[in-house]
Amino acid sequence: MIDINEKLNTKYLLQKDGSQNTDEENCLCQVASAYALAEGAIAVLSCLRTNISHIYFGKVAETIGFDSFAGYQKVDSVWEGEIIERIHPDDWAMCSLQELLFYRLSSLQSQPACVYPFHLEHTMRMADGKGKWHNMLHRIFYFVSKGKLGISYVLCIYRVTGGLYQGAHMINTLTGEDKVLKVDDCRRLLSEREKNILVLIRMGLASKEIAARLEISKHTVDRHRQNIISKLQVNNATEACHKAKLLGLIE
Numbered sequence: 001m002i003d004i005n006e007k008l009n010t011k012y013l014l015q016k017d018g019s020q021n022t023d024e025e026n027c028l029c030q031v032a033s034a035y036a037l038a039e040g041a042i043a044v045l046s047c048l049r050t051n052i053s054h055i056y057f058g059k060v061a062e063t064i065g066f067d068s069f070a071g072y073q074k075v076d077s078v079w080e081g082e083i084i085e086r087i088h089p090d091d092w093a094m095c096s097l098q099e100l101l102f103y104r105l106s107s108l109q110s111q112p113a114c115v116y117p118f119h120l121e122h123t124m125r126m127a128d129g130k131g132k133w134h135n136m137l138h139r140i141f142y143f144v145s146k147g148k149l150g151i152s153y154v155l156c157i158y159r160v161t162g163g164l165y166q167g168a169h170m171i172n173t174l175t176g177e178d179k180v181l182k183v184d185d186c187r188r189l190l191s192e193r194e195k196n197i198l199v200l201i202r203m204g205l206a207s208k209e210i211a212a213r214l215e216i217s218k219h220t221v222d223r224h225r226q227n228i229i230s231k232l233q234v235n236n237a238t239e240a241c242h243k244a245k246l247l248g249l250i251e
Contacts, residue, residue, distance in 0.1 A: 012078050015048035015150050024145060028153055032056050033072075041159035046078040049145065049152050053078055060160055065129030083126075083158065088133065091124035098122055098168040099140060100248065101181055105170065106142055106151070116142040116151070118179075122168035123161060137161035189231055190249055197224045199250050202241040 025047060032043040033056045040059035046052070055073040057066065064086060075081070084092065102120040120140040125133040136158050145152030170179040190198070200210045207225065211218040225237055234240045244250045 012046075012048050012151075012154070015152060016051050017049055019049050019145075019148070020047070021145055025153075028143060028155065029054050029056075032155055032157075035155075035157050039157070039159050041157050042083065043158075044080045044083070044154075044156040046080075046154045046156070047152065048078060048154065049148075051078055052076055053080055055080055055083075058159075060158070063128065063160065064126060064134060078154065080156070086126045086128075088125040088127070095122055095124055095138065095168075098181055102140065102168070102170060103151075104248065105181075114144055115173075116144070117172050117174055118170045119173055120168055120170055120181075123164045125164070126158070135161050135164050190228060190244070194224055194228050194231075195244075195250055197221060198228055198237075198241060198244055201225070201237050202245075202250065 025045075028045050032045040032054060035041050035043040036056035036058035042058060042061055042064075043056045045054045045056075053075045055075065057071055057073070066082065087095070099120065102118075106116050106118065119142075122138055124136050124138055126136045127133055137160075139157045141155040141157075142151045143153035143155065144150075168181040170181055171177070196214070197210055200213065205213070207218050207221040211221045214221070228240050228244075229236065232240050232243050234243055241250070
């Protein structure tokens with residue numbers, strides 16, 4: 001899973017350009033602070049443009065037992081290390097994969113004016129200072145900076161919840177639409193042979209050329225192509241390549 005974390009970090013760092021809109025950032029900091037106050041949550045606003053995070057500690061910080069609890073902390077990273085260290089390793093690995101998938105799927109949405117319509121929700125276990133595990137709900141919101149392409153800010157909110165649930169949910173804040181992200185299904189969606197064929201299709205090879213390279217019949221290649229299109233629920237091989245890349249099935 002280290003590989004997944006590195007991929008997600010790479011995606012975020014691509015947005016770093018040193019630019020900063022102070023008024024915009026201050027406004028979003030107020031949003032993060034309000035979540036910490038209203039929900040007692042830990043709210044982290046990360047600016048991908050400058051690689052800086054603002055952390056607001058609500059009452060849950062006392063429950064979790066943060067020694068450095070002081071209401072607010074600014075760190076020179078988009079990763080809230082002190083918080084991440086408290087998350088159960090298995091949960092952190094899965095949540096990182098879910099967040100990477102969410103990031104890729106968000107890139108398919110039409111460019112919004114300010115905030116992406118969907119946010120991510122999933123649960124995890126977080127340890128307090130004595131090693132006791134607490135169930136936490138983690139939500140992720142993406143924001144766009146005026147005049148910029150892509151994600152500029154990430155707002156992460158952690159609060160105590162009653163229990164854990166499987167998978168992650170992409171929820172449309174405006175309509176209430178709830179899409180379940182099935183990460184395990186995505187990773188096993190295509191066989192290794194299908195992935196190999198898709199890579200060759202992406203390279204521009206025709207079915208006959210793929211058949212010759214893999215030493216199989218053209219009929220077999222065509223059958224694999226149809227299976228790929230069906231599994232990815234797309235209309236053609238070009239769309240299949242695009243979707244498979246976004247889902248991390250091929251490079």
